[in-house]
Amino acid sequence: LCCCVPAVSLLCLLPAAALARWACVRACPASCSCTQEKSCSVLCDRSAMAELPKEFPCEASAINLDKNRLKFLSERAFGTLPSLKSLSLDHNNISFITPGAFKGLANLVELKMAHNEYISYLHTRTFTGLKKLVRLDLSDCNLFSIPDRIFIEQTALKELLCFQNNFRRIPGAIRGMENLTHIYLERNKIEAVAYNSLLGLGSLRYLNLQENRINVIHDQAFQDLVRLENFYLNDNLLSDLPRLAFKGLVRLKMLNLGGNQLTNVSRTWFSDLVELEVLYLDRNQLLYIEEGTFENLTSLITLHLNSNNLTTLPFPVFQPVYFLGRLYLFRNPWECDCSLEWLKEWMESYRLVRDIPCASPSSVAGLDLGEVVFAKVNGTCVDPGELNLTTASSEVASTTENRFNSLISKLLQQELREEMGNGTESLRNGTLLDPQEGQLSGGAGGPPAGPSLCRLALFWMVWALLGQPDRLLRLLCT
Structure with missing residues (x-):
């Protein structure tokens, strides 16, 4: 623009920031608003658009097209926008994306296409040209699967959001994506985690598989997740786990197994989880916890055992208790006999747990464990009796x-x-x-x-x- 010819000579006197602001506003589409603060942002959301504007400002770094009526993305739908970093297409009616639709967006970092209920299919070349893409959101669409090689160019991808779709298996496309750090696959219809579903994900720190239909986890399915820190497996259909299900997850800090159908807990499951701080085992059908289950959890701060079928919790099962900051035991049919006397004393000493209602014996049923008085005969605890x-x-x-x-x-x-x-x-x-x-x-x-x-x-x-x-x-x- 600044060519110093008479017609535009005044532009040569403008500061660079003012010149960029002028250029951003000058090319702004008619139904959009454009702002230039740190960079050029194009806001076209809630504009009732059925088709894309013919052009966008060349300087655009962010484009928001949320909540319109867009149905179709043609090849090179956005032209060439070398400065574009973020593109949002959430809440539209997109049903078809032509292969190469995002060509010309070579520096795009974030692409959001969530809440497009008519997207049920993606071509292998849908994301061709997006070599710098870091974050991709495909949540709440109608996807049943995605091609295995769809992310062949997206080697920089770190966050993949695909929750609330119709996947019945973990997409094979993520296998071997060594830069992925966050995967969101909750609220799908996934039925199993195969031994090779998560291979090559050595950088993964966050994995969410909650609210699926998972009833089978293969042995060593998580063996490559050596940097995983937060793992959600809650609200599935798990009734058992492999003996060494979480072997090698030495950096795991939070594990959620709540809302499944587990009836027992094996001492081998958590043996490698030396950095685990929060463990959810609530809302299962637990009857039995194997002795030594928690002995290696030396970093454990919070343990959720509420809403199960536990009647007793012998002290050898529970060691080490001295690391805990929070223990949740409510909604279990506790048998408040002498085997829980240690727990009552621990409650009184540390005040880190409460609400342990007794279901039996009948003489103390309805009382909280903290209210039960254990009789002593020659220094030995005597169980409360049953009432006739x-x-x-x-x-x-x-x-x-x-x-x-x-x-x-x-x-x-x-x-x-x-x-x-x-x-x-x-x-x-x-x-x-x-x-x-x-x-x-x-x-x-x-x-x-x-x-x-x-x-x-x-x-x-x-x-x-x-x-x-x-x-x-x-x-x-x-």
Whole structure:
């Protein structure tokens, strides 16, 4: 532009930043807005576009085309934009991408195409020319698979987001991508992790496979993930794991196995996880944890064992406890006998765990473990006993019924005395009580007059409650 010819001579006097700003705004598409702060950004989101603009500013470093009605990307759809670093096409109606659609974007670093529900197919050459791509987002589309060689040019790719699609297996295209650090594959339909699914991913630090249908993990499936730090396997269908499932994951800091169908925990699973800080085993069906399971977890800070079927947790299973900062044990049917006395003492000493409701024995059912008092005989703990609830209930019912029979008799006798005090006429027509039968009978010479309506109602209320001894006992005590 700055050629110093008369028509543009004034541009030669502008600072470089002002000149770039002018150039960015000058070529801005009609339905977009362009800003020049640190670099030229083109904002075309929410513009109801059905087709791409014919041209974009050559200086554009970021283009936002989110939430439009774009359906088709032709070859070299964006022309040549050597400065473009970020391109966002989220929330459109894209159904077909012509091979080579992104040619001319040689320096593109981030490409976002999430939430395009009509994208069900990608050609092997879809991303041709994007040799510097670092982050690719294909989340919430309708992809069932992607070609194995689709990322042949994307050797710099570090983050791949493909969650909420329809993959039934881990895409083979990621195999051997040694620069990948983050993979998001949650909420797909993946059924298994094969021994070769994750080969060659030596730089991977984050792997999310949660909310799939994984029920099988092959032995040594994670052997190449030597730098993995965060691993999500929760909310799948796992009922068992290979004996050395996580062997070699020496840098793992967080492992989530919650929401599966595991019934036991093997001591071999976590033997290499010396840097693990957070472990989720919640929402499984755990009945048994093998002794020594946690002995190598010397960096463990938080352990989630809540919402399982655990009844006991012997101390040898649980070592080492002194590293923990948080322990979650609620929603388990705990049997609060002497095998948990150590846990109660640990709770009181460190105050790092609470909410351990007892399910048995019946004498402490409903109490929190912290409220249970363990008896001692010659210094030895004695388990809380079981209550004989059937015998106790019978005795309470029998005693209560006798007491209420007595109460009814007293009420009626008091009524009789009051009626007699009212005169001869009341005595002639009064109600008599047969003391042996405990029944009411009308006096001779006319229909029974009976006690007052208020007391008659009381009588029937008491009689009706005789079938509920617990309520009667509470009434008697008051």
